Amino acid sequence: MSEIHTTSIATPTRRDFLFVATGAAAAVGTAATVWPFISSLAPDASTIAAGAPVDVDLAPIAIGQIVKVFWRGKLIFVRRRTESEIAEARATPLSELIDPQTDQERVKPGHAEWLIVFGNCTHLGCVPLGHQGPYDGWFCPCHGSLYDTSGRVRRGPAPLNLPIPPYEFLSDTKIQIGQNASG
Numbered sequence: 647m648s649e650i651h652t653t654s655i656a657t658p659t660r661r662d663f664l665f666v667a668t669g670a671a672a673a674v675g676t677a678a679t680v681w682p683f684i685s686s687l688a689p690d691a692s693t694i695a696a697g698a699p700v701d702v703d704l705a706p707i708a709i710g711q712i713v714k715v716f717w718r719g720k721l722i723f724v725r726r727r728t729e730s731e732i733a734e735a736r737a738t739p740l741s742e743l744i745d746p747q748t749d750q751e752r753v754k755p756g757h758a759e760w761l762i763v764f765g766n767c768t769h770l771g772c773v774p775l776g777h778q779g780p781y782d783g784w785f786c787p788c789h790g791s792l793y794d795t796s797g798r799v800r801r802g803p804a805p806l807n808l809p810i811p812p813y814e815f816l817s818d819t820k821i822q823i824g825q826n827a828s829g
């Protein structure tokens with residue numbers, strides 16, 4: 647955890663702190679568009695770079711929010727889906743999909759609200775924008791690919807769904823990315 651230090655003569659009050667925190671949030675955008683880094687319980691940076699599993703605390707993630715984490719230098723989206731987003735994904739006929747896969751195949755049993763996917767477009771690797779496009783998933787601004795709320799490609803040129811990284815639930819509020827990963 648980082649610490650807040652002040653060189654001010656006056657001791658900051660709780661109110662001061664809240665003001666500063668609010669201002670910082672406002673400076674980077676609204677909650678809907680901010681993808682905060684989730685503090686992980688991971689080993690140090692060099693160990694992570696070598697490919698160690700990364701633990702992610704899910705508790706701070708609000709319903710409907712997407713956050714990003716990195717594992718082995720790769721971007722991963724952790725999305726806490728709303729009930730309607732889950733229902734939308736599950737109501738989609740496989741016949742409408744470019745890369746047919748059920749939503750159930752893409753999440754862990756009993757954890758339907760959590761979608762964990764790699765965060766680079768399967769076309770040329772751009773980072774798609776969350777909560778955008780007609781399928782409420784992601785929109786890739788580079789060449790227009792669209793993904794749905796299950797991270798499945800719905801319009802190319804991307805040929806494939808956003809891949810699912812290897813991960814497991816350690817508890818209802820914690821996952822470990824990279825567990826049992828080979829290579």
Ligand code: FES
Pocket residue numbers: 767768769770771772786787788789790791802803804
């Ligand atoms: S990189 Fe995403 S559409 Fe081309």
